[in-house]
Amino acid sequence: MQQASAEQPIAVLSADALSVAPRQSGAGLAWIGRGFLLALAALVVFILARNLLDNPRLFAQIVISGLQLGFVYALIALGYTMVYGIVRLINFAHGDVFMVGSFVSFFAVSRFSLHTWPAVAFPGISPDLSTLIGAVSVIVLSMIVCAALAVVIERVAYKPLRNAPRITALITAIGVSFFLEFFGALNFVFSPRFIPYQRPFDVYAYWIGAQGIGMVTPQTPAPDGSITFSSIFVIIVVASILMQILLQWLVKRTKIGKAMRASAVDKPTTRLMGVNVDRVISFTFAVGAAFAGLAGVLFAIAYPSIHTQLGILPGLKAFVAAVLGGIGSIPGALVGALIMGQAEALTAGYISTPMRDAVAFTILIIVLLVRPTGIFGEPEREKA
Amino acid sequence: MLLEVNDLHVYYGAIHALQGITFHVDEGEIVTLIGANGAGKSTTLRAVSGLIPARRGVIRYKGRDITATPAEEIVRLGVCHVPEGRRIFAPLTVRENLELGAYTRTDKAEIEKSMQRVFASFPRLKERINQLGGTLSGGEQQMLAMGRGLMSRPSLLLLDEPSMGLSPLLVEEIFRIIKEINSQGTSILLVEQNALMALSVAHRAYVLETGTIVLQGSAQEVRENPQVKAAYLGVA
Ligand SMILES: Nc1ncnc2c1ncn2[C@@H]1O[C@H](COP(=O)(O)OP(=O)(O)OP(=O)(O)O)[C@@H](O)[C@H]1O
Ligand SMILES: [Mg+2]
Numbered sequence: 001m002q003q004a005s006a007e008q009p010i011a012v013l014s015a016d017a018l019s020v021a022p023r024q025s026g027a028g029l030a031w032i033g034r035g036f037l038l039a040l041a042a043l044v045v046f047i048l049a050r051n052l053l054d055n056p057r058l059f060a061q062i063v064i065s066g067l068q069l070g071f072v073y074a075l076i077a078l079g080y081t082m083v084y085g086i087v088r089l090i091n092f093a094h095g096d097v098f099m100v101g102s103f104v105s106f107f108a109v110s111r112f113s114l115h116t117w118p119a120v121a122f123p124g125i126s127p128d129l130s131t132l133i134g135a136v137s138v139i140v141l142s143m144i145v146c147a148a149l150a151v152v153i154e155r156v157a158y159k160p161l162r163n164a165p166r167i168t169a170l171i172t173a174i175g176v177s178f179f180l181e182f183f184g185a186l187n188f189v190f191s192p193r194f195i196p197y198q199r200p201f202d203v204y205a206y207w208i209g210a211q212g213i214g215m216v217t218p219q220t221p222a223p224d225g226s227i228t229f230s231s232i233f234v235i236i237v238v239a240s241i242l243m244q245i246l247l248q249w250l251v252k253r254t255k256i257g258k259a260m261r262a263s264a265v266d267k268p269t270t271r272l273m274g275v276n277v278d279r280v281i282s283f284t285f286a287v288g289a290a291f292a293g294l295a296g297v298l299f300a301i302a303y304p305s306i307h308t309q310l311g312i313l314p315g316l317k318a319f320v321a322a323v324l325g326g327i328g329s330i331p332g333a334l335v336g337a338l339i340m341g342q343a344e345a346l347t348a349g350y351i352s353t354p355m356r357d358a359v360a361f362t363i364l365i366i367v368l369l370v371r372p373t374g375i376f377g378e379p380e381r382e383k384a
Numbered sequence: 385m386l387l388e389v390n391d392l393h394v395y396y397g398a399i400h401a402l403q404g405i406t407f408h409v410d411e412g413e414i415v416t417l418i419g420a421n422g423a424g425k426s427t428t429l430r431a432v433s434g435l436i437p438a439r440r441g442v443i444r445y446k447g448r449d450i451t452a453t454p455a456e457e458i459v460r461l462g463v464c465h466v467p468e469g470r471r472i473f474a475p476l477t478v479r480e481n482l483e484l485g486a487y488t489r490t491d492k493a494e495i496e497k498s499m500q501r502v503f504a505s506f507p508r509l510k511e512r513i514n515q516l517g518g519t520l521s522g523g524e525q526q527m528l529a530m531g532r533g534l535m536s537r538p539s540l541l542l543l544d545e546p547s548m549g550l551s552p553l554l555v556e557e558i559f560r561i562i563k564e565i566n567s568q569g570t571s572i573l574l575v576e577q578n579a580l581m582a583l584s585v586a587h588r589a590y591v592l593e594t595g596t597i598v599l600q601g602s603a604q605e606v607r608e609n610p611q612v613k614a615a616y617l618g619v620a
Binding site: 271273 | 454455456460465467475480536
């Protein structure tokens with residue numbers, strides 16, 4: 001008895017001093033773990049540095065593809081992080097809302113030619129302007145449908161469980177996710193196969209290098225040593241940054257934003273201010289889903305082949321991005337997503353393509369082990 | 385009658401927290417509700433402000449039945465509940481906390497005026513206007529909670545233990561402000577552990593014991609009641 005109680009504080013102390021591993025594992029194990037992570041980090045830096053020096057052009061090319069992925073993930077990750085911030089739910093159906101965004105634009109373009117409506121309605125209109133308005137219409141339609149879908153999902157599936165244990169809502173979210181994936185795959189609904197996606201506008205490739213900048217065409221290929229990128233890359237980066245700014249403004253400067261932040265910390269007291277918290281939660285789901293819808297359209301334009309399960313991997317990676325950045329933190333979602341994009345692109349470029357998905361989840365495991373609150377996360381305060 | 389509560393029953397699951405209480409608050413009054421820990425004082429305020437449902441009984445405000453009205457609607461009618469334990473929004477600034485208090489209002493200029501009035505009562509809040517709520521001291525947080533409540537310009541203010549955890553000097557100050565708010569026309573239902581102070585500012589009082597009202601009357605009558613003296617005022 002006495003011996004045990006005399007020993008225990010010492011064990012606790014040494015584990016505390018390391019503060020990495022859980023208390024049960026000994027100090028030695030924690031050091032091995034930490035040493036392993038450091039060795040891994042050193043190896044990664046070494047491989048990257050060598051490749052950068054070897055072929056800077058290829059490296060830059062890979063970074064660009066990573067940025068493209070990263071900014072798509074950033075749009076999706078916002079939805080995870082906003083919803084988690086306010087209802088403490090990891091909304092696993094979010095990736096499937098992203099998929100629905102792709103499909104809405106597919107139907108709008110392929111079946112209803114929505115992207116050509118300005119040219120039909122105003123025959124004299126300039127083709128460029130028509131394309132612009134048409135594409136924006138397709139995107140806005142997808143965002144609206146996704147927002148409405150998310151509000152319905154919240155009302156039907158999550159709201160009745162708001163006071164239930166969190167794991168209940170989490171399992172329900174997984175159920176909703178499966179429903180969206182497999183319902184769309186039913187033959188009478190749509191199709192379980194990959195289908196080619198018709199873009200609402202043409203995507204062009206450009207090169208940039210010592211000789212300047214220009215468009216890549218069959219007659220004028222990119223000069224040696226230049227880096228190529230596409231118009232959709234530029235659109236993705238600009239749209240994602242714009243949405244980040246819009247959301248920052250919404251959350252920090254507007255009345256509803258204040259209500260969102262208040263609801264995140266204390267719902268009953270927020271109601272005492274006259275805020276309809278249910279409506280604030282619906283609004284949060286809607287905004288996150290609209291971003292996912294936008295991401296879905298841009299993703300389909302960038303990688304134009306779609307199927308009903310295309311939301312799973314980007315959804316999970318955006319989720320990892322949100323955790324990595326610190327779930328609940330909006331800047332964290334962007335930073336986490338950019339890291340995820342680079343990790344994926346660099347892995348595909350320098351290790352092997354199939355490895356890129358494994359790396360995403362390796363990052364999740366490492367984050368959960370080393371810093372579960374993520375880069376920008378604060379330790380969670382449990383509150384009503 | 386401004387607020388009229390009749391035979392109110394409230395349950396938390398199987399716990400019968402309020403067992404049929406009846407009381408009222410008239411226009412212009414300060415009414416205090418005193419009682420031991422767990423008597424049901426906070427529960428009463430929560431039921432009036434709509435945070436918890438009444439199982440039985442009627443709550444009327446300005447003659448209108450608000451028993452089933454949701455909390456966010458009741459604020460719009462002019463009833464403001466400053467909850468126990470301050471419950472300020474820690475990650476929001478002092479200004480944002482106050483602005484949330486005025487959530488139901490739209491006229492920017494009028495809101496600004498109310499804010500200046502709050503600063504007149506609590507100058508300390510003005511000095512800390514851009515500080516995060518969570519970084520205020522306990523006393524400052526209490527001031528912020530009351531200021532935030534006043535931002536909705538209530539006709540009836542429900543105060544739950546405004547003096548909890550404050551230094552004696554600050555307690556005096558808070559009670560002075562309560563009287564001042566009342567003299568400007570706001571009726572107040574005041575829940576207090578500090579029965580002596582509460583009875584000194586209130587017009588009328590109710591004593592609550594395990595979910596039932598056991599005594600009521602003018603503040604003076606209640607103060608002179610021997611049982612109250614023994615149980616709540618610490619006088620033999
Ligand atoms: N959320 C809850 N769930 C279950 N029981 C509760 C809850 N809140 C209060 N109670 C119970 O209801 C009774 C009345 O509680 P209430 O908070 O109204 O007391 P109070 O008079 O405000 O006490 P205090 O002076 O300590 O604040 C208590 O027995 C308490 O345990
Ligand atoms: Mg109480």
